[in-house]
Amino acid sequence: MSRTDSHKNMAELGAHESRLYSDLAPLYDKTFAKFFYSRERTVIQNLRLPAGAEILEVGVGTGTSFPAYPHNCHVVGVDQAPKMLAHAKEKIAKNNWRHLEVEQMDALDLTFPDDAFDYVMAFHVVTVVPDPVKMMSEMQRVCRPGGTIVIVNHFTTESPFWGKLTHSLDPVTRRLGWSTNLKLKPFLEETGFSGCKAYKFSRFSLYTVVVGTNDRE
Numbered sequence: 001m002s003r004t005d006s007h008k009n010m011a012e013l014g015a016h017e018s019r020l021y022s023d024l025a026p027l028y029d030k031t032f033a034k035f036f037y038s039r040e041r042t043v044i045q046n047l048r049l050p051a052g053a054e055i056l057e058v059g060v061g062t063g064t065s066f067p068a069y070p071h072n073c074h075v076v077g078v079d080q081a082p083k084m085l086a087h088a089k090e091k092i093a094k095n096n097w098r099h100l101e102v103e104q105m106d107a108l109d110l111t112f113p114d115d116a117f118d119y120v121m122a123f124h125v126v127t128v129v130p131d132p133v134k135m136m137s138e139m140q141r142v143c144r145p146g147g148t149i150v151i152v153n154h155f156t157t158e159s160p161f162w163g164k165l166t167h168s169l170d171p172v173t174r175r176l177g178w179s180t181n182l183k184l185k186p187f188l189e190e191t192g193f194s195g196c197k198a199y200k201f202s203r204f205s206l207y208t209v210v211v212g213t214n215d216r217e
Ligand SMILES: C[S@@+](CC[C@H](N)C(=O)[O-])C[C@H]1O[C@@H](n2cnc3c(N)ncnc32)[C@H](O)[C@@H]1O
Pocket: 016, 021, 032, 033, 036, 058, 059, 060, 061, 062, 063, 064, 065, 078, 079, 080, 081, 084, 105, 106, 107, 108, 122, 123, 124, 125, 128, 129, 130
């Protein structure tokens, strides 16, 4: 975190600026990743990725999902945090995973050309980036028409009581590394990705899987 960032108050701090993705990155695999992996594995398995598929994962972090990808696909992971990517690179080297590569890149300003990927994923990222709609428009742009976009994330409840509570917790959770303010329906409407399917693995799960065909013009 820069000196300027350290002078920001809690309400101003963006979730992406959390120490979780910089100084505390070594802790990530021992905590969050353990909790996230089985969900990511199930989502990836359910996609039945065909051999030769070109896949982009934005906000790949330390590469939590890596063991789940079939070796006959090609996966590019991007993330803005060098310390998270260092762990991802270590895993790739240690396991000699030739089908995986990572690059430092802003998910809001991807340097890939249009239609470059068959699948574009974002696991636990939309509530971390400063502008989720912009991230989604970049995901739609680099995914070929007819390709598949997958998002796994928590979204704020529509219930007025719980919604108010999560809204009031937002400055705190943002400091920890995620926002609690994003509502699924308006997010999908704004991104134009409303033909997708959204489901949870269980009724009480905090996390929603959003999957659909990239039908942008
Ligand atoms: C909660 S972690 C999720 C990591 C991984 N997808 C997982 O499921 O374990 C969120 C990640 O988003 C990354 N991130 C935040 N803002 C970003 C941006 N603008 N561009 C790329 N990555 C970003 C963070 O550095 C962090 O690694």
